[in-house]
Amino acid sequence: MYGDLGNKLVQHAKRTQNLAHLPPYQTELVRAVTREVRDLDKDVRSMLEPFQGSFDPNADPAVSCTLLVDHMAMRRNKRCLLAYHRTRTDKLEELVWNGTDIPDLAGQQRAPGAPNGDNGSSHLSPQEEDYMRQYSDLLAAYKGQWTDIDLTGSLEPPRDLFIDVRVLKDAGEIQTEYGAINLTKNSQFYVRQGDVERLIAQGYLQKLS
Amino acid sequence: MSYYDIDAILTDAEKIPCTFELDVPDLGYLDNNPTAPLKSGTQLQLPLWLAEMLALQSAGDEGKSFVSIELPPPLSDEVVQALKADPRAVALRDQSAHFYNLATRMLDLFEEKELVEVLRKTFAVRAAEIALHARKGAAGSEEKASNLGVGGAGEEFLRGLDEWERKLFRKAHDGAKAGKEWMDGVKKH
Numbered sequence A: 001m002y003g004d005l006g007n008k009l010v011q012h013a014k015r016t017q018n019l020a021h022l023p024p025y026q027t028e029l030v031r032a033v034t035r036e037v038r039d040l041d042k043d044v045r046s047m048l049e050p051f052q053g054s055f056d057p058n059a060d061p062a063v064s065c066t067l068l069v070d071h072m073a074m075r076r077n078k079r080c081l082l083a084y085h086r087t088r089t090d091k092l093e094e095l096v097w098n099g100t101d102i103p104d105l106a107g108q109q110r111a112p113g114a115p116n117g118d119n120g121s122s123h124l125s126p127q128e129e130d131y132m133r134q135y136s137d138l139l140a141a142y143k144g145q146w147t148d149i150d151l152t153g154s155l156e157p158p159r160d161l162f163i164d165v166r167v168l169k170d171a172g173e174i175q176t177e178y179g180a181i182n183l184t185k186n187s188q189f190y191v192r193q194g195d196v197e198r199l200i201a202q203g204y205l206q207k208l209s
Numbered sequence B: 001m002s003y004y005d006i007d008a009i010l011t012d013a014e015k016i017p018c019t020f021e022l023d024v025p026d027l028g029y030l031d032n033n034p035t036a037p038l039k040s041g042t043q044l045q046l047p048l049w050l051a052e053m054l055a056l057q058s059a060g061d062e063g064k065s066f067v068s069i070e071l072p073p074p075l076s077d078e079v080v081q082a083l084k085a086d087p088r089a090v091a092l093r094d095q096s097a098h099f100y101n102l103a104t105r106m107l108d109l110f111e112e113k114e115l116v117e118v119l120r121k122t123f124a125v126r127a128a129e130i131a132l133h134a135r136k137g138a139a140g141s142e143e144k145a146s147n148l149g150v151g152g153a154g155e156e157f158l159r160g161l162d163e164w165e166r167k168l169f170r171k172a173h174d175g176a177k178a179g180k181e182w183m184d185g186v187k188k189h
Helices: A004-017 A026-049 A059-097 A101-112 A126-143 A192-202 B004-013 B027-032 B049-054 B077-085 B098-109 B114-138 B141-159 B165-186
Strands: A162-167 A172-176 A179-183 A186-192 A204-206 B016-018 B043-047 B068-069
Touching: A004 A059, A004 B004, A004 B114, A026 A059, A059 B004, A059 B027, A059 B049, A101 A126, A162 A192, A172 A192, A179 A186, A179 A204, A186 A192, A192 A204, B004 B098, B016 B049, B027 B043, B043 B049, B049 B068, B049 B098, B077 B114, B098 B114, B098 B165, B114 B141, B114 B165
Parallel strands: none
Antiparallel strands: A162 A186, A162 A204, A172 A179, B016 B043, B016 B068
């Protein structure tokens, strides 16, 4: 029945809400739902054709009922499509605020579900990647207004200014107030927390307590 | 209830029993029979998003609506009687995952004073029970042992929560847990 595919899409969205990561974009399903809307629109057009724009619902209740059903199905599909995408963009915005980039996302998602062979794609549609990129730019511009405060920093007050960290992935050389440190895998450092917070969030470093 | 609310959209997909009040040649597919016309008097299960509009819209000069609708099975007399007897003993989730949402939407269309009263009482009684379970769950492992006696029945009850009640449970549980963590933190420093 019309609307069943849209319902599937919303069930995907429901699952997405409870997941930590973003599942693959349902390209096929989205395409099928939009196709359904187009078909319905065509039906409505051909149904109204003989009336030449002077359709009187009271004179022909059967036709007006069919039209109403088609119209409601289109509206339903629209709502399902919008809600699905909105759920995903909400998630993307959250990721951006947490400091995730698109390359990060691709890397993260390949690791757990290794053998499904989607060679490191980020599970986003091209439009979503674009959205994420532009939203990151917006956020960066917004944050740029206050140089002495990090809006995406941790809300928890630090116990100590300096912490021990272990390097999980090679991250190259970083500059700190006390000179440059070369972060090579498996090495340990005693550094200022503020200098490495972002690297911890990105998974390059691990905080040792 | 927002336009983008996933739970509201899923509630709208719940099936409502309808009876068609007129013949429609092109809608046979609603009855899984695309080649035959849909006859007046046909009984169908239609999703709420469709049934509602068809029931509210009137057709022709007599002002008759396209379909007449009835209360769906989750709100049938049987369920209501069971809720009256003991709200905690009914697994609302087995009736509908969006039980309260569905009920709210249906009561926009039906005038059922008694049903409203039963549902209000149901929620109040169950909410208290949910709060109790949430506190137990968050209290930590040392107290869990003493609850073993009611564990089985409690699990059964929690499995029967509808989507709204689940949210309530999660909130109550997280709140109690966060409160406990904060208290522990205060003691430590």
